Amino acid sequence: MKRTKLLQRNQILFLFTLPILLMYCIFFIVPLLMGMKNSFTDWSGTSPDYNFIGIENYIGIFGDERFRNALWFNFKYTFLLTAATMVISLALALILNQKIKARGLFRSIYFLPAVLSLVTVGLIWNELFYRMIPAIGEATGWGLFQSSWLGSPKLAMYAILIVNLWQGCATPIVLLIAGLQSVPEDLYEAASIDGATAWDKFRAITIPYLIPVLNMVFVTCVKGGLTTFDYIKAMTDGGPMQSTESVGILIYNHAMQEGKFGYSVAESMILFVIIALVSVATMRMSNGKKVGD
Structure with missing residues (x-):
C-alpha cells in the first residue's frame, strides 16, 4: 500500500516537472543537436542547399589566425575580468557589510547597474568615452586622455573592461554580502579572545565560509568573459x-x-567545450570544500 502511494506521488511530481523538461529539450537540447549537425556542413545560413564536409570546419578553425587572436583576447579579458571582479566585489561587500550610516542606500546604489540592459550600458558609456575622455584630456593636458580609449587598439579592451566591471560587480556584491551575513559572530568573538588579528579572522573564518559564493562568482565571471x-x-x-x-x-x-x-x-561548439571544461574543472576543485578546510 505504501509502495503504491509512493509510486503515485512520484508520478504526480514527474508531471509537474514535465513542462520544464519539455521546454529544456525544445530550447536547449534540440538546438544543440542541430548546431552540432550544422557544424559539419558548409551551410551559408540562408541557402536551402548545403553539403556535409565532415571535420573540415574544425580543421580550418584551428589553423585560423583570426580565431586564435579572438580566443587569446577572450582569455586575457576573462582573466582580468575574473580577477578584478572578485577583488572589487569582495572589498565592497566587506565595506557594505559594516555597520555604517545609510548602508541600505549604498547597497541599492551599487546594485542599480545590474537592472540596466547590457546594450544600454554599452551605448551610454560609449558616449562618455567619446565625449568625456577627450574633454578631460583637453582640460588637464594628460596624454592618456587626449583621445577616446575606444579608438585605441591598446586601450579599447580596458575601456570595455571598466564598463563590464561597473555593471558586473553588482550581483557578486549582493551574493558576497549574503555570504558574509551567514558567518556566525561567535567565531569572530572567539578568535578575538584568542588574539587573532583582522587578517587571521579574514583568512581562517571569512574566506572558508565564502568558498561556495566565491566559486559561483568565479564560474559566472569566467563564463561571462569567454562569451562576452x-x-x-x-x-x-x-x-x-x-x-x-x-x-x-x-x-x-x-x-x-x-x-x-x-x-x-x-x-x-569549440567555445562551448572550452567553457564546459573550465566549469567542470572549477567545480571539481571546489567540490567537497568545507568550512575550515
Missing part, C-alpha cells in the same frame, strides 16, 4: 583593427556578415 558580446558589439564592434574582436563577435561576423554559418557554429 554585448559590450563589445555596442561599443567597438570588434574594432579598432580587430583589437577587441572576441570569439562571440567573430562567430556573429562569420554567420551574419560573411555567410559562413556552418563555420561559425563549429566555432561556437
